[in-house]
Amino acid sequence: MDIPDYTEEPFEWYKKMRKESPIIRSGNTIHVFKYTDISEVLSNYHVYSSQFRDLLGGELAEMMNQKTSPSILILDPPIHAILRNLVSDAFTPATIEPYREKIRKIASRLVENMKDMEWQDAVTEFSYLLPITVISEMLGVPESDSNLFREWSDKLATSLGREPDIETQYEMADYFYGKIDREGLRNNLISRLSRVEIEGRQLTDREIAGFAILLLVAGNETTTNLITNAFLSIHESTGMYSNIRNNSGIIPSVVEETLRYRSPVQSTRRYAKVDAELHGIEILKDDILNLYLGSANRDETIFQKGEIYDPYRTTKRHMAFGQGIHFCLGASLARLEARIALEEFSRNIVSYDVETPKPEDRLDSDILYGFRKLLIKPEFKKI
Numbered sequence: 001m002d003i004p005d006y007t008e009e010p011f012e013w014y015k016k017m018r019k020e021s022p023i024i025r026s027g028n029t030i031h032v033f034k035y036t037d038i039s040e041v042l043s044n045y046h047v048y049s050s051q052f053r054d055l056l057g058g059e060l061a062e063m064m065n066q067k068t069s070p071s072i073l074i075l076d077p078p079i080h081a082i083l084r085n086l087v088s089d090a091f092t093p094a095t096i097e098p099y100r101e102k103i104r105k106i107a108s109r110l111v112e113n114m115k116d117m118e119w120q121d122a123v124t125e126f127s128y129l130l131p132i133t134v135i136s137e138m139l140g141v142p143e144s145d146s147n148l149f150r151e152w153s154d155k156l157a158t159s160l161g162r163e164p165d166i167e168t169q170y171e172m173a174d175y176f177y178g179k180i181d182r183e184g185l186r187n188n189l190i191s192r193l194s195r196v197e198i199e200g201r202q203l204t205d206r207e208i209a210g211f212a213i214l215l216l217v218a219g220n221e222t223t224t225n226l227i228t229n230a231f232l233s234i235h236e237s238t239g240m241y242s243n244i245r246n247n248s249g250i251i252p253s254v255v256e257e258t259l260r261y262r263s264p265v266q267s268t269r270r271y272a273k274v275d276a277e278l279h280g281i282e283i284l285k286d287d288i289l290n291l292y293l294g295s296a297n298r299d300e301t302i303f304q305k306g307e308i309y310d311p312y313r314t315t316k317r318h319m320a321f322g323q324g325i326h327f328c329l330g331a332s333l334a335r336l337e338a339r340i341a342l343e344e345f346s347r348n349i350v351s352y353d354v355e356t357p358k359p360e361d362r363l364d365s366d367i368l369y370g371f372r373k374l375l376i377k378p379e380f381k382k383i
């Protein structure tokens, strides 16, 4: 089966697959393209597991377990729910509300800095800096380490779905071991995790490091891509930027439509714990299911004219944040950041030009969709 590589847009391929082979086997991997089939897999965690280290087994899993315990993303119930409950409080809309003004300040400063340049890279100057600053603050790590985080998070993002990058995981684990705070001297998420107890015991260093790495990587690259993808999608849609400037009330819908149209996470995986059947297709124990969220989000049976970027569409139930028990914990935070980013950008910038990204500017990932670089030329309000 010819799977497009990261330099190509996957959407035409998804469309063809939805029509001709919506569920197709290639070796021990089953590729799933339609919304309802993906939804079925994601809701049935008794059959379809996220615990990939169990499947991996052997030396590789042992090497990974040496420094970090599996994060909630790759755990099944009941332990998944127990650990998720420990952090879920930190990400409710009410808990993140106090970050609103901080996020606005950072976004406004970043827009201000853009004034000094004509053509500039929106990723380096803007999209990347907002999420990293916010998550660093939540975790209680200094902003000055942000270059280190970018390097790590780029490496881990590239390795997603490919060979695990053990070396980077080790480096990150060692870094976070140094931030563990059993005495409760600081007030941040890592300190909180260092002190909580589950079933009469504290989290181990490896569990805390696993959590911190997940939050840093999951919260960073994805939100950066969402903001960059919004800049590009808005620019491609004639008149959309003026609509936003005339009515900022449309921004939440612009964010949702960007999540649907250019989903930052294009696919996720599960494996079958037992033999099963999916829409008439035989699934064997240990088969891996590749679930194309980016295709579900263009599925014509759910989204009319799904290939058109239309923030005014009424059906908004995209799967960009997944579905079911692993639904993205950071969804409210990502939405808040992206909305504020667009509000601050459009309040100050009258119009902007974009240089169409080249294939090599795309993120080198089989799973994430975004750009390493997006050249834009903003025109500021004259005072």
Ligand code: HEM
Pocket (backbone or CB within 6 Å): 072, 073, 074, 084, 135, 214, 215, 218, 219, 220, 222, 223, 226, 263, 264, 265, 268, 269, 293, 319, 320, 321, 322, 323, 325, 326, 327, 328, 329, 330, 331, 333, 334
């Ligand atoms: C636009 C931004 C984001 C997108 C598109 C996104 C997407 C996703 C998706 C698709 C999943 C489910 C994966 C699966 O079921 O296999 C997920 C899970 C998760 N995300 Fe996000 N995410 C984003 C931002 C964030 C942020 C800002 C954070 C935290 C700071 C975060 C933390 C998590 C965590 C902890 C999980 C695992 C939840 C669980 O397994 O129970 N994400 N995300």
